[in-house]
Amino acid sequence: MHFHQILLFIIHKISGQRSENAPYYLLKGKKSGQTIQDVTYFQLHAFFSILPQLSKEDYDEAINELFKNEFIRVNESLVYITEKGIEILPSDKEPLFNGWKYRGKEQLFWKRIDLVIQTLSQFQANEKKFVPNQKDISIQHFVKDFLIQNNFREFNLNTDIKQEIFYLLENPSFDDLHRTLFVYRLSGYKTTGLTWEQLARHYHMTDLNIKIIFLECLHSMLDNISIETSPRLFNLAKDIRIDTPLTESAFKTNSLFEKGYSIEEIAKIRKLKINTIEDHVIEIVSNNKNFSISAFISKEQIEEILHLSNELETKKLTLIKQRLPEISFFQVRLALTKGEKNS
Amino acid sequence: MNKLKLNEILQKKFGHENFRDGQQEIIEQIIAGKDVVAILPTGMGKSLLYQLPAYLMEGTVIIVSPLLSLMQDQVEQLKLLGEKRVIAINSFLPFQEREMAFRHLADFKFIFTSPEMLQNEQFNRALRELSIAYVVADEAHCISQWGFDFRPDYLRISGWIHSLKAVNVLALTATATSEVVKDIKGTLRMTKPFEYIHSLDRPAIAYEIVEVENQQEKMNWILGRVISTEGPGIIYTQSRKKTEVYATMLREQGISVAYYHAKMEQSDRILIQQQFQQGQLDWICATNAFGMGIHKDNIRQIIHDHIPTSVAGYMQEVGRAARDGNQAIASLLYTSSDVEQTFYVAMQDFPEEQDIHFAYQEEYSEVEQAETTSRILAYWKEQLNEQQTIQLFKQIKQKKWQDIQSFYLMIRNDSCLREQLLHYFDQALIERPHHCCSKCKLNVSSILRKRTDEKYRQDEMNWIDRLNILLPS
Ligand SMILES: [Zn+2]
Numbered sequence: 001m002h003f004h005q006i007l008l009f010i011i012h013k014i015s016g017q018r019s020e021n022a023p024y025y026l027l028k029g030k031k032s033g034q035t036i037q038d039v040t041y042f043q044l045h046a047f048f049s050i051l052p053q054l055s056k057e058d059y060d061e062a063i064n065e066l067f068k069n070e071f072i073r074v075n076e077s078l079v080y081i082t083e084k085g086i087e088i089l090p091s092d093k094e095p096l097f098n099g100w101k102y103r104g105k106e107q108l109f110w111k112r113i114d115l116v117i118q119t120l121s122q123f124q125a126n127e128k129k130f131v132p133n134q135k136d137i138s139i140q141h142f143v144k145d146f147l148i149q150n151n152f153r154e155f156n157l158n159t160d161i162k163q164e165i166f167y168l169l170e171n172p173s174f175d176d177l178h179r180t181l182f183v184y185r186l187s188g189y190k191t192t193g194l195t196w197e198q199l200a201r202h203y204h205m206t207d208l209n210i211k212i213i214f215l216e217c218l219h220s221m222l223d224n225i226s227i228e229t230s231p232r233l234f235n236l237a238k239d240i241r242i243d244t245p246l247t248e249s250a251f252k253t254n255s256l257f258e259k260g261y262s263i264e265e266i267a268k269i270r271k272l273k274i275n276t277i278e279d280h281v282i283e284i285v286s287n288n289k290n291f292s293i294s295a296f297i298s299k300e301q302i303e304e305i306l307h308l309s310n311e312l313e314t315k316k317l318t319l320i321k322q323r324l325p326e327i328s329f330f331q332v333r334l335a336l337t338k339g340e341k342n343s
Numbered sequence: 344m345n346k347l348k349l350n351e352i353l354q355k356k357f358g359h360e361n362f363r364d365g366q367q368e369i370i371e372q373i374i375a376g377k378d379v380v381a382i383l384p385t386g387m388g389k390s391l392l393y394q395l396p397a398y399l400m401e402g403t404v405i406i407v408s409p410l411l412s413l414m415q416d417q418v419e420q421l422k423l424l425g426e427k428r429v430i431a432i433n434s435f436l437p438f439q440e441r442e443m444a445f446r447h448l449a450d451f452k453f454i455f456t457s458p459e460m461l462q463n464e465q466f467n468r469a470l471r472e473l474s475i476a477y478v479v480a481d482e483a484h485c486i487s488q489w490g491f492d493f494r495p496d497y498l499r500i501s502g503w504i505h506s507l508k509a510v511n512v513l514a515l516t517a518t519a520t521s522e523v524v525k526d527i528k529g530t531l532r533m534t535k536p537f538e539y540i541h542s543l544d545r546p547a548i549a550y551e552i553v554e555v556e557n558q559q560e561k562m563n564w565i566l567g568r569v570i571s572t573e574g575p576g577i578i579y580t581q582s583r584k585k586t587e588v589y590a591t592m593l594r595e596q597g598i599s600v601a602y603y604h605a606k607m608e609q610s611d612r613i614l615i616q617q618q619f620q621q622g623q624l625d626w627i628c629a630t631n632a633f634g635m636g637i638h639k640d641n642i643r644q645i646i647h648d649h650i651p652t653s654v655a656g657y658m659q660e661v662g663r664a665a666r667d668g669n670q671a672i673a674s675l676l677y678t679s680s681d682v683e684q685t686f687y688v689a690m691q692d693f694p695e696e697q698d699i700h701f702a703y704q705e706e707y708s709e710v711e712q713a714e715t716t717s718r719i720l721a722y723w724k725e726q727l728n729e730q731q732t733i734q735l736f737k738q739i740k741q742k743k744w745q746d747i748q749s750f751y752l753m754i755r756n757d758s759c760l761r762e763q764l765l766h767y768f769d770q771a772l773i774e775r776p777h778h779c780c781s782k783c784k785l786n787v788s789s790i791l792r793k794r795t796d797e798k799y800r801q802d803e804m805n806w807i808d809r810l811n812i813l814l815p816s
Contacts, residue, residue, distance in 0.1 A: 130423075135609075162811075176806070183810050184804060184809060188814070191812055
């Protein structure tokens with residue numbers, strides 16, 4: 001997927017419901033209640049936090065281009081996808097990202113595998129002294145332990161890893177571009193990987209798009225690594241997945257809920273605003289559908305809100321709130337989050 | 344000290360048959376417990392000086408190095424020699440690793456660290472428990488405010504050395520005027536140190552100065568030179584944009600070339616370095632960010648498209664050529680208006696009187712300054728009052744201007760450039776090499792080989808083949 005396609009894909013989902021900046025916060029992985037609840041509302045888990053380095057300038061430029069090409073339009077500070085935009089949406093391609101699950105940790109996996117391949121390649125050529133591409137001490141230690149545990153001096157490890165990589169790259173969702181980028185970023189004996197710029201030039205693409213496709217490759221590989229089919233790489237992917245994808249602050253709030261405190265009490269204890277704690281509740285519900293919300297909203301209220309949202313064909317809080325004045329914004333958000341989670 | 348023993352270690356640990364000029368003398372002085380100041384050009388085996396004595400002495404060697412990128416490289420080089428008891432303790436070391444290291448300092452034979460880190464109380468407590476063989480002040484010219492890359496934090500090493508019980512110090516640098524040497528000795532509290540000053544001359548490097556009319560002519564000259572003669576080479580320029588422009592221009596002519604500057608991602612910078620070292624690239628177009636920690640013996644050409652901001656910096660960049668001792672050439676292109684441009688570049692991060700005034704205000708926030716500037720100001724704020732600091736910076740600025748002017752003069756007058764460069768460091772030329780400089784008459788075509796390479800083409804990419812090359816079956 002290219003950057004423009006990603007933007008259109010997201011805008012298609014939030015069309016008429018959010019501003020043109022919402023995708024930016026989503027891609028950057030902003031940890032605000034709004035962004036996190038949008039992930040669940042609009043089923044945008046794939047894209048959360050995939051481009052933490054994205055600059056606002058680059059983003060605005062891309063949005064302007066979509067605007068100029070009439071793929072999107074903006075009305076009363078809401079962004080809409082146009083007919084023309086829907087037409088060029090990639091129909092056959094699903095995004096291969098899983099930003100919600102990896103949150104940048106895929107880079108850790110990449111650094112490990114990069115250093116493993118470099119080391120194995122050098123050792124196989126009997127060149128035991130070389131300068132590692134990865135300078136991070138903790139990566140070096142991890143890889144050293146991995147190699148020792150896997151008896152790397154025996155040839156088996158090379159063969160196994162190569163086969164596992166082949167297997168993962170042959171994944172039919174990949175294009176040859178995914179495969180090529182992954183392999184050509186790697187280095188080994190007398191073979192140095194290529195820079196983003198060198199790859200971008202070869203393919204006449206932007207650096208950003210090259211990095212996006214590379215990321216897609218990493219996420220998809222990680223999704224498909226299992227202890228049965230790729231036992232060696234499975235060990236390299238240790239601790240990459242985020243099991244509790246809560247922000248640290250929401251995690252603390254969650255522990256207090258577990259101890260039976262109310263929203264108000266938690267706000268007092270943590271010296272935070274009620275709003276913030278409510279954001280945390282949304283985040284917790286997004287992640288855990290078993291979290292009981294009966295203290296905040298009744299079953300009937302949830303149904304009423306979901307029914308209205310369906311009828312009005314909107315997830316805009318203000319529209320729903322106008323029709324149900326006795327219900328709070330927080331309750332509307334809660335119902336929508338819960339509704340999405342159960343659907 | 345037993346000479347046999349020294350030679351044995353030289354062979355066994357370092358794989359060399361013989362010492363180079365001065366190395367043995369310096370090493371003997373260190374082992375004898377003397378303070379030493381050693382000035383020798385890059386590529387003359389500087390690291391051996393602090394590495395070898397360690398194997399003949401009890402305790403740990405502490406190497407203080409102000410350049411983090413260099414530190415990483417030095418650690419890697421020691422590891423390549425098979426030394427495992429080596430660590431770099433700096434702000435990049437993850438917290439847990441750092442804690443671990445503090446508890447086991449004595450397990451290390453070589454500890455590299457930065458001047459900033461020496462302020463860390465926990466580190467210092469651990470160091471005081473340690474038996475220290477000697478302290479090395481690397482890139483010692485950074486201690487001097489007159490040096491071309493002054494690091495104010497480095498000055499704090501003075502108090503730190505004082506806090507240690509009688510410890511010997513080895514100061515190493517590749518460039519120092521007598522003024523700078525004086526500063527080094529004072530700051531490091533050296534008593535009657537043994538001084539070793541190697542000639543900074545690199546006879547295998549010929550100097551070529553070319554005056555052109557304008558920027559376009561520079562481009563044409565570079566293009567002509569690179570197309571017709573052989574590298575490998577580095578083209579130094581002052582702006583990041585220009586590194587990219589040059590690289591594109593040369594690539595269009597079928598040259599295997601890449602650009603390099605500090606704004607690139609670290610992973611990409613490492614890859615470019617490796618590609619150049621392994622001969623997959625012939626030319627690099629770079630800002631002065633490139634070159635530290637490059638281990639490539641056969642660089643044949645260094646081209647500057649500008650007047651560098653200091654003689655010392657120029658010598659360092661040029662000194663990356665001809666490490667293998669074979670003939671190389673350093674070419675400098677300039678126009679008559681370049682001297683102003685260079686002064687402008689040199690003053691870019693230099694605090695103005697107003698900046699200094701602000702720095703002395705109560706509600707001053709360091710964010711408003713470039714990082715190096717704010718560090719320098721933060722240091723002087725503790726030492727001097729506002730007026731004194733303003734005066735000091737006026738002096739430094741003036742000195743900078745004089746330096747650039749005198750470099751410009753060296754380039755333009757009729758005297759031998761080699762002699763003048765050495766003279767700048769208070770050294771005399773001992774023997775004029777056959778290929779000296781363009782002012783002593785230079786036959787460039789007899790130095791450079793004609794380029795025979797076929798045009799460089801990027802091969803088709805095939806991921807299966809590539810994976811099989813990385814991990815052959
Ligand atoms: Zn000369």
